[in-house]
Amino acid sequence: MSIEKKTVDRRTLLRGALAAAAVLPLSSALAACAGSSNDSDNDSSTKGGKKSEDNPFGMAADSTTDAVIFDGGYGTDYVAFAATIMQKNHKGSTVKVSPTTEISQELQPRFVAGDPPDLIDNSGENSIGFATILDQVEDLSDVLDAENLEGTKIRDTLYEGIEAPGTFDGKFAALNYVMTVYAVWYSSSLFEKNGWTPPKTWDEAIALGAEAKKAGKYLFLWGKEAATYYQTMAIGSAIKQGGDEVRLALENLEANCWSKPAVQAVFEAMGTIVDRGYMKPGGAGTQFTAAQAQWSNNQDALLYPSGSWIENEMKDQTKAGFDMKGFPEMVVDDSSAMPWEALHAAAGEPFQVPSKGKNVPGGKELLRTMLSKEAATNFAKTKLAPTIVKDTVPADGFGSTALVSQTDMLKAAGPNVFTWTFVDLYGTNVDQLVVWNSFLAGKSSVKELTSRLQDITDKVREDDSIKKIPVT
């Protein structure tokens, strides 16, 4: 009798504990996200100091600027560098630079509470979707119209087309600070030794694949988190082949946009490369930096499509004398709408100034300082990557072949620079990764690749709760 009673008691207790355990994951996930009704408009943003030549945004004297910067591949010291200059120029003002790797998680409660920082670098894996906070950030056109610290209008000192990736619905909502060139990278020393040349068309690439196989190497390799680098290369190649029509179809999520002839021609060529075994097998199970090291250190494969961060990313795992260089994506044939030299380049590291920040002019002033020649040159020198400010890289590229090759590619492309935003804008990369991993592993055909990418596009287009931003 008493034993039975005990069992019941223990069960009841256990049941209570289990209910709590079931609820816990939920509450812990959302405890940090308590919505607040604090909607008080921050009128401090409107009051400020007097506007003047040295203070074009009218930052209040002795004010504090709060900057939260993504602490990724580029670190945060370049912002701190600009902050030091700014504190020197505006005696009494202070700039607080806080690094974080989780922009979204850290800033979400501050946005809800109406207390965001004055400047954010909304970058990295945990960045905030642009459409999500589009109406809560400043239009930064006035920063471009202001003069830099050297007295030149900022807009005139920048590369072409840097506004495109930060412009949404006609609003210049994000100033992308770092110039990123998307290209196919290779070891120029290895190519010279074997008498290979960078392919300009997909047919040449397939021929090079045969050469690579003879040398016991592969043409390409990939890592599972970075399978969509091949999507980036494919889209870039298709846009060069088919022109703006292809870009706009993809950007505006049109029906059958992945079935355009130019896109299909590129997919077919990539399918041939996969079928002939020119891709190093096992990529779908390899961590992407490990895969990249197989390219930069073991030289298992000849080519790797990536953004220009690749040199910095693999700095410690690159074979001595690798002499990394890049070339623009292949085109299908000579009839391409854009020349082979046309370049997929986009400014990255989006800096945004939230409208409800306590010191909006301070945020803009810090941006203006970062765009000065001194700060931009410092960035290029320490990070071996060009900023959107022109002419900050000397001819020797601070000793980096990849940096020189980037500036050369930008120069050769001239006005033929293009980019697209739909993948980042609608956050489809995660879903597309799955599709590309299958395709590159040879598990799905070109047809399946096309229909599955189209499904992802259609799903976004048909979801009314996702705000679409038309591109023209």
Added chain:
Amino acid sequence: MIESPLVPIADTEKPRKKKRRPWTFDRISFVLVFLVLPLAIFSVFVVWPFVQAFWYSLTDWSGFTPDMNFIGLENYQKLLDDDIFMTSLRNNVYLAIVVPFVTVVLAFALATMITVGGSSYGATRGLRGSSFYRVISFFPYTIPAIVIGLIWLQMFDPSNGLLNGVLTGIGLDGFASYPWLGDARTAMPASMFVIIWGFVGFYMVLFVAAIKSVPGELYDAARIDGAGRLRTALSVTLPLIRDNVQTAYIYLGILALDAFVYMAALNPGGGPENSTLVMPQRLLLTAFEKGQFGLASAMGVVMAIATLVFAALVFTVNRLAGGRQEGVRR
């Protein structure tokens, strides 16, 4: 029944009606410390977030604005139509079926070997060197989950991993560059293996402790009656440690319905064909990357419901299986 010391023994025959006992300092402080305080903490940190999450799941809150609109059950409708979320739900259910079962069976088998599976002469005891096995099999549990994930990520590496190294080393060349975590057929079993590997030792120790509390005479009696090791394990040990098995099952189920850390370490993107994607991964992405906190909250509610359903199922199964035996005993 133990009398509560706070209830004074009735000194009159008449039932007291609405006569309040005096609020002494002792009584007030007792109520405050033992009732009001825990209840307040529980409400604020457990009940309230739960209610709040449920409320958010009925709105279109983006997570970055103070305002939101009530949209009813639309988010739940959207989840039902979202094939990727349904895949992740299926994966969690799959995990909740396989992981607890395999772990409990393995842990039970090992615990039996260590405690009662030894020599059939003399007193009932475990295998020789059992304390050594007990210690080493507990090792994986002392490693944090994320570290386990990262260790196995390296083990499974197609080109440089230890696993393929061993397999090709013994002549199985088909496994050269075989992506264990990158093939839709093997990614989930490989991930399950990692979770099970991490927990078998712990639950084995739990079962060992439970078996030690079973009187040794029962085993002696079973042996005299001619029961073999398997029969002893199933007919003597298992019914006697039933409650421990049930607890283990439920805790493993809750773990399997989450499994976030392991999956995020092994396949951050959800694996090939989303074969290892679990609900919390999708939740995190929806909330912070896609800025749809309302939808993400709905996912959280679905997770909580799945966990409660699982617990209810295990209780029911145990009661059905156990009720019969209790009847036999009476």
